[in-house]
Amino acid sequence: MKKVFSMSVVFITALVFALTVKSLEFNQRGEPFKAEIVMNLNTADTKTPKRTLIEELNNISKNSGGEIYKIVVDKENANNNQNIIWFGDKKPVSNNIIINQDEIRWLSKGVNGRLIHSTKMEEMTLSGTYHVSNNHDLLESLKEWAEKNQIKATFFEKQNTIKKIYGNFMSNPIGNSFLIANVFLLVVLLSYFLMKSKERSIKLLAGVKRIDIIRDDVKFVLQNSLIGSIIGSIIMTFYYAFTRGVEQINLIIKPTMLNVIFELMFIIGISALISVIVEPKASHIANREIPLKRFKTLGTTLKILTVLFALIVIPMTVTSAVITSKMANEHFFWDKMSKSFRLTFSNLDELFTDENIIQVQEFLRNMQNENSLSVSMAIDQSIEISSELQKSGFDHLIITDKSWIDNMGVGIGKKEENGVLREIKLDDIDFELKDFVERQMPLLINEEKLNTQNLKYYTFEGDKFLALAPNPGKMDATLQAENPLVILIENPADELNIKGFVIPALSTGNIVFSNRSILDKHLQNSPLKPLVISVDGIADLALQTAQKFKTQVVDYIVASLTLLVTVIFTGIFGAQLWANENKKKIYVMLTNGVSYMDIAKPDLRKDFLYTGLAIFLGSVICYQIRRVDIRTTSLVGLSTLILYTIFVRLAYRLHSKVVFEKSVHRE
Structure with a gap:
């Protein structure tokens, strides 16, 4: 028990360091x-x-x-x-x-x-x-x-202190780990006091004062807490010196050691409180009993809290992992787009003059000839056509060109790394969507060069088709289509309507340019230059978001593992309490040939029922508070219950065996 307790304090000290460093990192970026x-x-x-x-x-x-x-x-x-x-x-x-x-x-x-x-x-x-x-x-x-x-x-x-504390502990996966590690420590303390119950009763019978018994308990906790915190502090100091640099230790050490001291004070205070709560009374001593009801009340409360916490945090872990995976899958896209730029204009109205329309088309031709132009626009993000798309079985309507397709690693008629486009005839599309396309496309294309019927339409086969909604880089408007209808423009400079599509798409960042020096060269020689107020990279915000989730997913995994271990440990503690409460029953039934699991079956059913109800309640709270997908929450709840069931069944059998052997040896 000493080793378990000391290792728990080592882990908590490590979390104190990690939480403090995360807070300092947040302050660096936030202030x-x-x-x-x-x-x-x-x-x-x-x-x-x-x-x-x-x-x-x-x-x-x-x-x-x-x-x-x-x-x-x-x-x-x-x-x-x-x-x-x-x-x-x-x-x-x-x-x-x-x-x-x-x-x-x-x-x-x-x-x-x-x-x-x-x-x-x-x-x-x-x-x-x-x-x-x-x-x-x-x-x-x-x-x-x-x-x-x-x-x-x-x-x-600036956030007030209360919001900062809430953010550190409730909205931060490391804070979640810290809280639940303290719950785990409380369960360890309860298990320690349960094991020491007989010894404490003997001390009372021998005339030892209650305050002296409490002092001995606190002394044990203090000694092992100091050992754990010193070991944890040394390990984490060397870790951060190695991973962050020796010069960063001066920033870390003072606030961290203060937090470690506060944590030690909390552990000592809570152990003294538990010592008082589970203290045996005269009636317990007279009947040679231990105060099991108090242990059960504390143990059940901690188990419910842990399960609720698990159903709030673990679904966020899954969600964060999914987002990180999504970002990782998109990384090839943002890596290519990190050197792509969009234009922002001071006055769009001036672009619609006859003279400037010619200049816009000339500018587009020059950029296209230099292989530095790409087009990508999800039409359904600007015009409401969700009903038409749904009836046709598509999720998005996308206009793009071959340059964009090549950049995304998608083949046309031939499968490439990220999928393939298969040609489809306009007449094969559902009537309502076909009607929309026939009415809308003449406004977007240059009908002197081609008509709507001659456009090439494609379906997509692959995992995700990446496209741009309006204002990429300003609204973080990436879009992942699973089953889009793709309209491919082979010659954007000549085939797109300058007034109907090109100028609006330039202003919303749906026509992008891949070479800054070429872009600057053609802008320098263009009458459009005075109208351009900025040339901006479009990948900044997405890369920042990817960086954030890449860091968070590891923290959420640590929090989830800590929670699962704690949930299981509370169940094991419950099995320990049950075995101590049913010593006579276990001895009598085993000597009469009843198996361990048959003895425990009625109480196991109750345990699983109450735990299942707590998991259900936690799932509802998680959905209401964080709006995590109900399937994710249900899967996490079911997985938690299965793991809990496996380990607790083993714990009931093990503790039944321990109690029986002690009864046989009259211990």
């Missing part, structure tokens, strides 16, 4: 250089050139004395690089981030970055999340600036 206010910008509607907006932000920071930062993922190395864009004329001074000149050493494992001044943002989008200091003049100036330039700006203040 870089102590910038406490979050500002979300959406520049989709502005007509002001990007360079002018950046200059104005720099002046606002300089004149107000406030600080403005933006954290961005480096597209060249999305997994291991995050940079900080800073505004103004005062280079930020490090207080919670290690910086050597312009090199950033984030606390996150293997993540580095650079300090980049806003004048060097280049293709990085101006839309996104910023962190600004809590400076009244700065905030007022930013609001005026946003209103003047038709920019949507939303401000969020």
Whole structure:
């Protein structure tokens, strides 16, 4: 029991370190250089050139004395690089981030970055999340600036302490692990006190004072807790020194050791409380009994809490793993798109003049001839046709070109790495969708070059067909189609309607360009250049999201394993209580030839029934709170019940055998 208890404290200490480091990592990204206010910008509607907006932000920071930062993922190395864009004329001074000149050493494992001044943002989008200091003049100036330039700006203040604590423990998988590890420790303590019940009763009979018995219990807990916490602290200090760098230890050690001390105080306090609760009374001693009802009440309460927690956390683990898998499957896509760019225009109306329509078409021809143009648009994301699609058996209607198909690794008539397109005739499509296509496509294509009947239509065979909804990179609008109807445009520059499709698609980022230098060259020589306010990479937000989920999935797996072990251990503790409560029954029935499992069967059924009800309740709560898919929740609940059943059946048999052997030897 000493070893189990000490190892539990080692594990909890490791979780204290991990939770503290996660909190520090969150603070680095959530409040870089102590910038406490979050500002979300959406520049989709502005007509002001990007360079002018950046200059104005720099002046606002300089004149107000406030600080403005933006954290961005480096597209060249999305997994291991995050940079900080800073505004103004005062280079930020490090207080919670290690910086050597312009090199950033984030606390996150293997993540580095650079300090980049806003004048060097280049293709990085101006839309996104910023962190600004809590400076009244700065905030007022930013609001005026946003209103003047038709920019949507939303401000969020720093989370209060209660919300931070809730976020650390309830919304954080490591926090979940920490809480449930403490529940596991409580079950270990209960098991220890159950084993010591007879010894404690003898001490009372011998005249030892109750306070002295409690002091001995606390002494045992303190000694083993100190051993566990020291071992855990040494292991984790070396781990973080090795994985994060020795220079990061100064950031970690002080807040972590404070949290370890608080945890030790909690363990000592709770052990003293349990010692008082399960203390045997005179009636127990007179009847040579132990206070089993109190043990049962505490054990049942902990089991219900653990099961409820499991049904809230484990489905999130599955969901997170699915999202991470999805991101991993899409990684080839975002890797290719990391060097793809979209244009943002100051005034779309000017593009519709006869002169500019010619210029747009010429610009498209040049980019197409240089193999630097791709088209991808999910029409159903802009026009409501879900009923027509559903009746036809399709989930999306997508217009694209061969360049996009090749980039996605999809073959035409021949299977490639990520699937194949099979040609289908328009007449074979359901009437309602066919009618929509025949009415809509003449508005989107150049009918002087081809007509709707001559377009090529395809179905898709494969896992997922990746396409773009409007505003990729600003709205994180990726789309994974399983059974789309694909309309393939062979010559976008000549076959697409400039007014009906090209200009709107340029403005929403559904026509993208794969070579920045070629794009700059043709823009430089185009009359369209004055109308372009920014050239932005489209993969920033998706890469940042992928980075987040890649980290979280491991944490959720640790939380789930901790929960499953704790659920099983509470069941084993219940079996231990049952065996102690039914010593005479077990001895008599075994000596009369009844098997271990037949003796335990009635109580096992009750145990499984109550546990099943707790699992059902946990599933309902999980669905209501986190809206996890009901199939995922049901699968997790069923799996938990099966594992619980297997281990608890073994525990009932084992503890029955132990109690019987003790009875035989009169122990």
